Amino acid sequence: MKKKGIIKLLVVFGVCSCIKTDDYKNDRNCLSHNAITANTTFANVKSMYNGTLMQIHDDLIIEGYVNSSDEGGNIYGSLYIQESVKGPTEGFEVNIDLQDCYLFYPLGQKVAIQLKNLYLDKVHGVFKLGGIYKSPYGTVSVGRLPRAMIVAHIFNYCDDVSGIEPVKTTIPDIDESMLSTLIVLDSIQVADESQGLPYAEEKETTERILMDCDGNTITMRNSGYANFQPEYLPEGGGSVTAVLSKYRDEYQLYIRDLFDVDFKGDYLDCGYVNESDQVIISEIADPENNSSDMNGRFIELSNIGDENVNLEGWELRRYTNSNPDYSSVIDLSGIIIESQSSIVIAADEVDFESVFGFLADMEGGSGSAAGSNGDDNMVLVDLAGTKVDVFGIPGEDGSDTSHDFENGKAFRRLSVRKGNSVYDPAEWIITTPQTAPFDFNPRSRD
Structure with missing residues (x-):
């Protein structure tokens, strides 16, 4: 026929x-x-x-x-x-x-x-x-x-079959002109949340995450009916060749077979680690002169260790008042916090710059851990959901307690050398009242 x-x-x-x-x-x-x-x-x-x-x-x-x-x-x-x-x-x-x-x-x-x-x-x-x-x-x-x-x-056509040369690119440089073409990404590896998993769940379309050394990520979309479905994602780092597609606002990769994944035995030397107990909550600010017209509230995180830490998948959670469940989350993905340095998350980045004279590293919003009015509790968790550091006692209203910093600040003592999954008031100096900008020193551990 x-x-x-x-x-x-x-x-x-x-x-x-x-x-x-x-x-x-x-x-x-x-x-x-x-x-x-x-x-x-x-x-x-x-x-x-x-x-x-x-x-x-x-x-x-x-x-x-x-x-x-x-x-x-x-x-x-x-x-x-x-x-x-x-x-x-x-x-x-x-x-x-x-x-x-x-x-x-x-x-x-x-x-x-x-x-x-x-x-x-x-x-x-x-x-x-x-x-x-x-x-x-x-x-x-x-x-x-x-x-x-x-x-x-x-x-x-009767032409000889040609060898397709994939376009070399990076995750940040991908654009719509590359859709439905063959591309290759070098120097990437399986992101932590996808490591140790099969390419796909049986009979289910499955998304696996790849990342580069700068924390940029892209989805590899795999069929649950692919020949390689039960194979485990490779260890190490290397290159991936794939057809580029897109779903909603997210670029996606379709590999054709396992020959498209060329990973070596060693993970990429990206100059950072993904796990650390030396990233801590180091300062939380609720200035006495804060107002709806000028919001100077912020929270500071510090890396007191000797290794850069990639915060991909980390979260900063706020437990408002006596709520036992967290009410907001700041996704810290995309941030690499260098050793012996701090980052500042502002409740309002525009107001923060007006008050302190420099840009915050990111904006968390007024309802986040960066916008606390002094009686809330904060928890820093890593990619695995492990508590790395805690301020306050989730489920307890901070008013009139050892973690009440209303109209002032909570400052982590310089003697603290690692995070604590249980709040210890001896690790903190609570000072009230405090006026912005003079009584605060964001992005500095002095």
Whole structure:
């Protein structure tokens, strides 16, 4: 049936064809460039997009290179095409209903796509081509092109299969021009929260987190049906080659098989550690002259150890008044606190700069640990959820207690050399009243 359909197609186009036979699995029909030629570009097709699902009615043809493969079972129902073998700036996700499509459209294959009657949409920044899918609820979207229609729209050229050269980039430099193209990230490793886990949970799409030495992270999205699903994520660091996609505002990586993950035995020497008991809460401020018009409240964290600490996944929690459960969380991810240094988290960074004359390291908000009015309790936890340091007693209102710093400050004694998971009033100096800026010295342990 396949051969008859393809022969009929060639008669319709009135062109010559050639057959390349590498082995039985890779037998495929192909066309010469004289038979079908691109008459537009990826960029021109994308410029036609009107902001909603649309059908292409013009007789347009694009050509590009296959950069994906479903042989490993991680990519299914989609063929990713990029405009060139090297340095592409445009790509498409083509939805097709074809199992084992790598046998027909192998990695590096140059293809032509007849766009007339296909549907085009942009989903989470990703341009998609395909058929149409109508949900039971009446909504429509780009769907998988039926198998019988694939041969009328996607054609292999008879060129030799090319080696796709992935674009080298970094996590911060990723942008939408790279979507649906093949990229490679060097000097990354599995983030702490994903270490020791399999690539995916069985029969579940699973997200695993990769990170670089600066604490930047990106999601690797793995299928629960992939051939490598039960394999454990590798130790060490190295490079990952993947097709770039996006879901909502989050870039995601689709590896094709385990050869795309090239990690060595050693973790990256990033110049920091991820665990430490020497990051402490060192000062909390509720100035007497604080007001709704000028909020000078802040909380200071200090690294009193000799190693830089990456706070990826760490949290600073506030337990308001006598509440036994925390009411707010400051996510400290993205911060690397250097040894023998401090960071300041302001309740309001604009007001803080006006009061103290320099920018805080981050803004926590008035309802956070940085915005306490003196009778709240704070807990610093690391990536594993372990209590690293505590101020006050969660569940106890701080008013008229040893941890009441209303209209003043709580300052950690310089003799303290590590965090404490249980509040010890002997480690603190509570002073009230205190006026900002003169009675405070944020970002300094003097």
